[in-house]
Amino acid sequence: MHFFLENIWVIPLAPLIGFLINGLGCFLRLPYVKSRKFVHFVACTAIFVAFVFAVGVFFDLLGMDPAHRSFTKTLYPWISIGSLEANVAFLADPLSAVMMLIITGVGFLIHVYSIGYMHEDPGFARFFTYLNLFCFAMLLLVMGDNIFMLFIGWEGVGLCSYLLIGFWYEHKPNAVAGMKAFIVNRIGDFAFLIGLFLLFWFLYQQGHPTVAFSGIQENVHLLEGAKVGGISLLALVGILLFIGATGKSAQIPLYVWLPDAMAGPTPVSALIHAATMVTAGIYMIGRLNFVYSLAPEALVVVATVGALTALFAATIGFAQNDIKKVLAYSTVSQLGYMFLGMGTGAYTAGIFHLMTHAFFKACLFLGSGSVILGMHHEQDMRRMGGLKKYMPVTYMTFLLATIAIAGIFPFAGFFSKDEILWKTFESGGHQYWYYVLWGMGVLGAMGTAFYMFRAVAMTFFGKLGERAHEIAPNEVEEDEHGPHQHEHHTPHESPKSMTFALVVLAILSVVGGLVGIPYALGHFFHIPNFFEEWLAPVFAGAHGEGHGAHHDVPVIEYMLMVFSVAIALATSALAVYIYTKRKDLPARFVTRFPRLHRLVHEKYYVDEIYQVLVVNNLLRINQLLALFDQKVVDGFVNFAGTVVRFSSKVAGFTDNRWVDGFVNLVGNSISFAGASLRKAQTGLVQNYLYIAVAGVIALMIWRLL
Amino acid sequence: MEILNNQDSLWYFLPESVLILTFVVILLFDLPENWSKNRLLAPIVATIGTVLFLALSFYTQQFPEAITFHGMIINDAFTDFFRLFAGLTALITIFLSLKSKEVAQVRAEYWALLVGITLGIPMLAASNNLLMIYLALELISILSYILVGYLHNTKTSSEAAVKYVLYGATASGVMIYGLSLIFGVTGTLNAIEIRQFLISNPAEQLALFIGLLMTLAGFGYKISMVPFHMWAPDVYQGAPTPVTAFLSVGPKAAGFAILLRFIYTALTQDQGGVYVPLKYIDISTLMAVFALATMTLGNFVALQQTNIKRFLAYSSIAHAGYMLMAAAALNTEALRGVIFYMISYLIMNMGAFAVAIAVINDSGSEELSAFKGLGNRGRKGALAAVAMTLFMVSLTGLPPTVGFVGKFYLFSAVIEAKIYWLAVLGVLNSVVSLYYYAKIIKYMYFEEAKEQKPFALTGFSFPSLIVGLAAATVFFGIFWNALSYLTEISAHLLM
Amino acid sequence: MMTPMQDLAFAALSGIVIAAGCLIAFSRNLVYSAFALLGAFVGVAGYFVLLGADFVAVIQLLVYIGGIMVLYLFAVLMTSGIGDVTLTNRSIATKASAPLCIVLIILLGKLIYTTEWYVAAEPTEIAPTTAAIGNALLTEYLLPFELASVLLLGTLVGTVALARRGVKVIKKS
């Protein structure tokens, strides 16, 4: 009947098989991985099969009654302990179908792109292995029908991200960036786990120990009114889960890892750190919308953090010269918009922006990769310029994606971003705070248009290398391969496999928004908002999804639309003007406000603040421990040697104070205890027996007391 | 509940009889000079005997559960499981012994002693009588002393054996003293009758608690429970490596079997899957304290080790701590959990020891540094490193390995019993263990090897054993229904 | 229950046992300690007789004095050399161990005097137990009996295996 739904397990299985074939080859050094053709054939076929099945699932769902578009395929009863049951089961509903299409579709394009991009890399096979593993984990995350599977996918994608950021691990900063991502994400995951545990625990107390989403949805109302330490339980759960999401989706305050994550290969930045993995937090909120809808306090937090991040990251984008850094902060900013949408209760809008963002941001990243390759591993935009001439395809696609992200009608970004802003504004009617958030969103949108067109102007307009003199001699150049000797080469266009992906993604960024034309525009031509109707069953009952409110469109909605398009156009034009005609202006600005520029350029010193506030304090505790070690435990001479050796080993391994702070603290306390206990193992059997007898006597006395 | 006489019990005793026969037959091989020259004869006979033992225990499994030999031992599903467990452990150990260079020159009695200890494991697990408990425990212990000291002309082996004997003799002495106190209070040696006595005479008796503590010294020494663990690192390090592998799995599991059977049968009352401790003996808290101390000590000290066998010894102490949680939780889930954990521990620990033996064979060194750069030493090196990584991940208890599932069952049993603090501290302990297990992984992939020559892991059978165990680690980590079913039927005590 | 004669015997045996035990625990000469073990065994065998376990008493004498003591003396001589007159038997950690043992004996004393032991109403008739033990070993205690034989066989072979090589090594040196 529904062939693709029944066989939905093929979707995650295909990349898994690809991973296994290439991974085994890599690990065991089998001869077939030396053939690049074989490796990318396996990897690309795997993800393509998954894509075909995802499309099939989509059409199968389309053929079902809209109200019951949900299908659970239980593969295998996984855990059953007492009354708790968790299955390996895949959930196909409109939300997961959208995510599957994005992951497999964009994933496939990026696989194809990587054939060209990674062509010369010795770690070719390893790269495709990780890429397939990532797709598998990500699909598990979005397809699982219960929290366990979501969490396993969540950790799996984190692992792949870590592996891929440090892909060129021989180069130290890359390894450090990987480690940083790992640790920052652990902080988020810790909160996430506590949130999941609390949710599960209270459901268990209510007699419904379930981890399946459907089960939670049915029973979550029982928790309404429950309090933990004076705070509404659901709000607490929502906020804790959201902290997990801030780690994975790079929001304030845990966004710091994402810009550094650009150390990975560019296709990875496009796939993991722009299109898919970083949206896991948004997906999670969308999936658990029934929890959030019962916890308005949590929603306010989500919206506020989202809006703040959107604005904050956009301003950092003004002053970056590394093309990938600009895009990284842009990603952080756009993710902020998605959270703003989710936090407003406009889940559809958030997911919609997730989708369009996947198109245009993947296109931008791949475009930047094409530029980097064309410029022979050059990432500094000040060395670029005038590339329009040399790389026409890259230029056109990059420009289209930029227009899309700037939110200019009728490109994809316009529809999604505008819907978020409108819903935020509309919510302001209930709660004035949302007007403030809306303001921040609009400012952020202006910023987006400005820095994106700045990037376009610096990269593609003007003449090649005309800004090279702005680079201070002491600035160390680094690209993803490490320190880089600059040589002059003529830029060239990238191979077909790369431009193919660019073109497809550019087309999607242009037309992708048309699936979700807002009612305000669509009702003139009787075009329904397909995307909203499609997702309606998932978010049914969620507040803020104003059903029926469409029948009278307030004039103000049109006004806002015109307003936002106007300012987007204006700032875009301004940016192009400044960076092509009045090249002296930015320099004058810098001389006029050196501190402000420096502040923005140095990303508001957030890393440094973290260093001082968190890491140094941890180090201080560490030093206290060391002091204790010196003064109090003078007798344990051998032990001190052990600790020093241990910490130097750890330091040698990580060599990053961020990491050292945590690892040394924990490691030292444990090895302190371990070494003390080890002293008791004297090698004398009499002493062993003495301790045994003393233990028995101690317990006897404990009993008698 | 039927108590069978000797004649009727003999059918139940068929599998063990085969082991006794094998034991005697192998001993005969040492008599004619030319027989013992064929190195493979004795291990082959031992293997055949063990396989036959396994086959027969599948046969006797179909018999109705019964108390046999005038109440001496109990043949229930729990016993059947430990027959299976002992047989599998013995088979893997025989294989490892054949592959290890350390015990290449052994004579027939080595295999006979292995079979003898294997006989002791199900006997101990089945014991219902205090006399049988002592006898089976000593059967395992005394034969182990000899095996540990088998490398007579190495210093470490003889030192380990001496420490083992002295510790073991004293611990078992303390244990019988404790058992005699229990006998003095209850007037019976039969565990089931002890429970019946305690139910009908609920007055508090100091001797009972102290007798129990002293008994725990004997059980605790077998399972290396803190504070009776201290012999373990020294003995594990000094013994021949295959013997270490065997001791850390087989006799340890037997110790757990009798500990659980004794606690569940004699000291608690079954109330629909929850075993309520008999009044005034707070066995649950006591065992929880033991469990916590054991896992914490094992994990903390393992961090400091540089010798692979010592490292695995502390790791095995830590795992004993996790398994002890089942003795604290006191419910059917805990029994299931610990049985599952034992299987997973069998797979992953034997796997880790198999790789360790391969590394010791290759380098001649027992230092952890021998693992450095293993992943980059040819195809065989990569294979060993991947397998070892899986075992380490599994020992840490991370998905998708069987170790994770085992931990999951155990921890959920503890939560079911509402001992939350133990569950939380147990999970934290697992986090600590990540540090030292990851150290091996780091050594294998991120450090330079001393010698760059390809890793010597010759032949077909040894690599396939390692691969098989690694595959089982992952396979049962994903599809554990079969194991789950096995544990479900095995977690049944006749009482 | 006990006759005055038996009380006297108990006192005498206790004297022997305590003296022997103290020699074992505190003597600095290993030979004295080893011979004192003999005294302790004899004393305990005497207790067995008083407690109506005649067969156990005989076995105690046979196995311990006939077997173990001889082994011990061999071991003492082999490991120290016959010519060596100062067979030291030093102690360590006595200061830490003494309090431990004092606490232990106090605890055991408290336990012994406060516990309600399982005591039969009727005093036992002291009668020969050998026949009953023989019967029990072949009926109710058949399994332990057989298992012990396996254990002893294993011990025998194992001990020989260890010692056999030992003899070789000594010959070489």
Added chain:
Amino acid sequence: MIQMQHFLMMSAVIFVLGIYTVVTRKNVLGILLGTELVLNAAALNIVIFGFYGNQTIESSIYALFVIVLAAAEAAVALAVGLTLYQNFKTIDTTETRELKG
């Protein structure tokens, strides 16, 4: 009048003296003497409880097994002690300490 408790007390004294010997002696054989005392105390305890308590033959049999196993254990211990002596030329435990930590 001698009572059960007196016997038990004597057994406890033997037990504690054995423990003391075990935890203080340097010499392997010295420690072994202590374990023999511990085992004998346990056997004595069982016979006492059998005599005053349940009055069946099982206590005697238990004591028999304890004696027999103690003998087996002593034999193994002495054999192992000899191998130690051959390797280290001493049986002083403070001087045979390769394994520790």
